[in-house]
Amino acid sequence: MFHTLTKSLVGAAALAVLGCAASAAEWRGWNIHVDGYPNTVAMDKFAELLADKTGGEITLQMFHGGTLGSQPDAVEQVRLGGLEIGNFNLGPIGPIAAEANVVSLPFIFKDVPHMFRVLDSEGGQAIAAGMAAKGLMPLAWYDAGARSFYNGDKPINTPADVVGMKVRVMNNDLFTGMIAELGGNPSPMAFAEVYQALKTGVVDGAENNWPSYESTGHFEVAGYYSLSQHLIIPECICINTDTFNALSADMQAAVTAAAQESALMQRDLWAAREAVSRKAVEDAGVVVNEVADKAPFQAAMGPVYEAYFETNPGLRSLVELIQATD
Ligand code: GTR
Numbered sequence: 121m122f123h124t125l126t127k128s129l130v131g132a133a134a135l136a137v138l139g140c141a142a143s144a145a146e147w148r149g150w151n152i153h154v155d156g157y158p159n160t161v162a163m164d165k166f167a168e169l170l171a172d173k174t175g176g177e178i179t180l181q182m183f184h185g186g187t188l189g190s191q192p193d194a195v196e197q198v199r200l201g202g203l204e205i206g207n208f209n210l211g212p213i214g215p216i217a218a219e220a221n222v223v224s225l226p227f228i229f230k231d232v233p234h235m236f237r238v239l240d241s242e243g244g245q246a247i248a249a250g251m252a253a254k255g256l257m258p259l260a261w262y263d264a265g266a267r268s269f270y271n272g273d274k275p276i277n278t279p280a281d282v283v284g285m286k287v288r289v290m291n292n293d294l295f296t297g298m299i300a301e302l303g304g305n306p307s308p309m310a311f312a313e314v315y316q317a318l319k320t321g322v323v324d325g326a327e328n329n330w331p332s333y334e335s336t337g338h339f340e341v342a343g344y345y346s347l348s349q350h351l352i353i354p355e356c357i358c359i360n361t362d363t364f365n366a367l368s369a370d371m372q373a374a375v376t377a378a379a380q381e382s383a384l385m386q387r388d389l390w391a392a393r394e395a396v397s398r399k400a401v402e403d404a405g406v407v408v409n410e411v412a413d414k415a416p417f418q419a420a421m422g423p424v425y426e427a428y429f430e431t432n433p434g435l436r437s438l439v440e441l442i443q444a445t446d
Contacts, residue, residue, distance in 0.1 A: 145178045147363075149205035150194040152186040152311055154335050158393050159262060159355065160184050162386035163207050166357060169378035174371060180205060190310040192291050199255035201360045208256075209264060209355045210247075211290040218432045219250025224294045225428060226421045227414070228442055229352040232263060238445050239354060246438055251356075257364050258356035259379035263390040264329055266349035270338065271325030272318065275409035276346035279303060279420050288314050288326040297424040298350070302417070311336075318342050327351070331390070334397035339406050346409040350417055357382065 149167070153160045167180040188194060188203065191212045197203040199216070214221030222228065222243075229235040238244055239261050248258050269276045269287070276282060283303035289295035291308045299306035307323050317323045318341040325342060327350070333339055357379045364372060402408060411417070429436050 144176070145204075147178060147180045147204035148188075149180050149182045149207070150186075150188050150197070150203055151182060151184045151207045152191055152194075153207075153332075154185055157331065157335055158386050158389035159207050161389055162262070162382045163357070165385050166378055166382035169381055170375065173374040173378050177371065178375065186312055190312065192310075195256065198358055198360050201255075201362060204360050204363050206256075206358050207262065207355060208358050209290070209353055211292050211295065211351075211353050213251060213256060213356075213358075214292050214294065217247075217250040217254045217256065218435060219247050219438065221292070221294065221428065221432075222247065222435060222438050222442065223353050224292055224351065225425060225439065226294075226298050226350045227418045228439070232265065232352060234445065235352050235354055236261070236263075238442050241445065243438060243442050243445065246441075251358070252361050255361050256356075256358045257361045258358050259364075259376055260357050260383035262355035262357070262383055262386045264353055264355045265331070265390065265394055267327045267329050267351040267353070268346060268348045269325055269327045269350075270333060270342045270345045272342045273324065273344065275344050275407060276348065277409065277411060278413075279416050285324045286322075288317060288323045294424055294428065295351075297427055298421065301420045301423055314338060315341065330394045330397040330401075334401050339401040339404060343405060344407050344409065345401065346411055348411050348414065348417060350414075 149163060151160055151163050163182050163184070167182050170178050170180050189197070191208065194203065194206050195208055195212055195216065198206045210220050210223050214224045223235070229238065239247070251258055269282070271285065274281065279302045282299070285304040286307055287299045287304045288307050288309045289299060296306035296308060309317060309323070314323070314326050315337055318326060318338060326338060328338070333345060339345070359375070364375065367375065398408070425439070
């Protein structure tokens with residue numbers, strides 16, 4: 121009797137442990153940025169909120185600093201389910217999900233608030249659905265400001281200043297097209313390689329927002345920052361679509377709420393960090409140049425848009441929808 125009872129208790133305990141192991145999930149997440157960067161802090165917050173809101177049923181181990189690989193590789197990993205979570209810029213997602221590529225058209229957004237208005241409306245739903253269909257579901261949108269050109273030689277005021285310049289871009293044909301249309305030589309390259317490439321002259325310049333220009337140390341080796349603001353690209357907390365769909369409705373709601381709360385935090389941190397980064401690089405001697413007239417840069421982008429429409433004739437209406445959004 122005692123023996124039987126003990127056995128059944130042991131069995132129950134074992135089952136409880138097994139049950140727990142079957143329902144509790146341990147996710148892994150990718151982020152490219154260094155400690156203290158707004159996205160790093162906000163992704164850690166996401167992990168904390170995830171554990172809280174799911175009662176510990178889902179935990180997330182974040183791997184920062186790109187330690188799990190380059191962004192294009194990590195995007196593939198999340199699509200395939202090798203990783204559950206990524207904090208991605210939509211630039212490297214565009215080649216996979218055509219709807220998401222719309223945000224990588226130069227000058228598509230008037231400013232960051234315009235981008236968020238689009239993301240929070242029908243346009244954003246189309247982008248999210250296109251991504252989810254490719255295995256990458258966006259749970260919330262992060263701010264990544266505007267990207268501008270920097271190099272070691274001179275301020276950039278007109279497209280003529282880009283002629284002949286070798287410029288690093290993220291992996292996406294829209295970005296190589298953008299540099300080519302300005303008369304430069306595009307050089308797609310992983311983020312982690314850009315510092316050395318600038319330092320050794322493998323490239324003459326690159327382009328990014330204030331916080332990335334500062335946090336990577338690129339300003340140390342490319343001291344002219346010209347406010348072209350040619351790209352305003354959102355970032356996401358993205359989850360593998362199947363992982364999300366396999367969750368109960370309650371868990372889905374908890375995961376989404378955690379992501380959205382993290383995004384609100386990220387946007388506040390971002391606004392503060394832009395100013396801090398700008399001051400830091402200016403104090404370090406960077407020459408900051410306002411681009412008085414962006415119209416010639418915009419005008420040069422016609423063929424980039426045409427190439428996008430040729431590849432995706434069905435997405436002309438999405439572009440028009442964005443342009444018509446106030
Ligand atoms: C940063 C972005 C990163 C990465 C990087 C790059 O602004 O946050 O995800 O895309 O730019 O230029 O590769």
